[in-house]
Amino acid sequence: MSLRIEPKEMAEVLVKVRKMALAHDMSIKLGKSLIMSGDLFPEDIAPVLAPNKYGNVAIFPMAWGFTHKSTPKPLVNCRVETADSKPLWRDSWYRRRCVIPASWYYEWGYPIFDNDSRSMIEHRNTKKIKFAIQTEGSDITYIAGLYRYEEHCGMQVPMFSILTREAAGTVRDIHDRMPLILDKDNVLDWIRPNGNPSAIVEKALTNMAFEQAVEYPRFPPETITA
Template identity: 30%
Template sequence: MCGRYYVDDETAREIEKLVNEISSTLHQKGSKRDIHPSEPSTVLTAFKGSLHMEEKLWGFPGYHGKELIINARSETALTKSTFRDSVLNRRCVIPVAGFYEWNSSKEKAAFYREDSSLLFLAGFYKQFPDSDHFVILTSPANESMIEVHDRMPLILEREEVFPWITDSRKTEELLLKKPCSLKKDMAYEQLCLHDFTGDLT
């Protein structure tokens, strides 16, 4: 699953190079800003044939309005009526510096790429009465993640960002890809996982 991620100033600079514009939500002072479910975040979509940056809320309103759906399994997203149309027609990418996961002892670990300051998480979005909302896709954990959790975000390579967003012929292939290896850091302050229910991981 993915229940919280973070962005930093270097992330903002990387995205600025990628799309030649930057959202003020990422251009904040300080070394790190955590993004929690239900909060607005910058995502990449396509606009007139090029990548476009806009702000959307993290999490689909849940069933009966009681829960947020923040994640969806990449292997089954196309078979779920809640997700299928969005995956086919409204794909997006969430650029982050890294993300957090908690193990069975509720110890928090941070995951990030050693070879890049940026991770590109595959997602999709849908319009609701209040705003557009997005969901992050997850895949089975690889060897760098499995000791902490059995799921992880579906991570795209830089060259896969544009095809994921714009090329429907690549959708099924990318949904089943194996994410890259990540570095793990357990040195952060240990916190209990917030009581977020409703994620489909």
């Protein structure tokens, strides 16, 4: 999975987060770009919604993917079915929840044809293609996540991971998993430290719009300045 952030749609958020001292420190220490728009991949820095010290929604820079000694790869996804029980995720599930706003996310899946008469085996043997998937009727897709702080390069770095669930709705025809997508009205309830995450999960959105993805340059020309 990867994400897409369109600079025009999220200009206000991007301008704000790029000015933060934390973002500049992370960029220097981790050797990562602060563009934070275009296509984003694991380990990139992204703008993330999380509670400030007053419990209100605020924007923060975070790096994508928890780290763990068991694997050299970042842990970019967490299954919502086990987030409240596995030691790696449990504390964040109850105390540190966040939301990643994106224009859409990418997923590799099987192509869909009108009047498809293929068998399941034939369907699964088809070459996968890249889809761009977003909340139906919205320019911004609010993806639920968890975060924590990790020691990297001598600083406490906020890291996030995306929660995934069993695919629902039309996404089931593409892939067996999908991110946990929230309605905008549920963002505050999700990130509130004393909230009930299990109740919000029951309200997750399933109506997604998708199309075959367009390949963009890794970092497209900027259209906004910080």
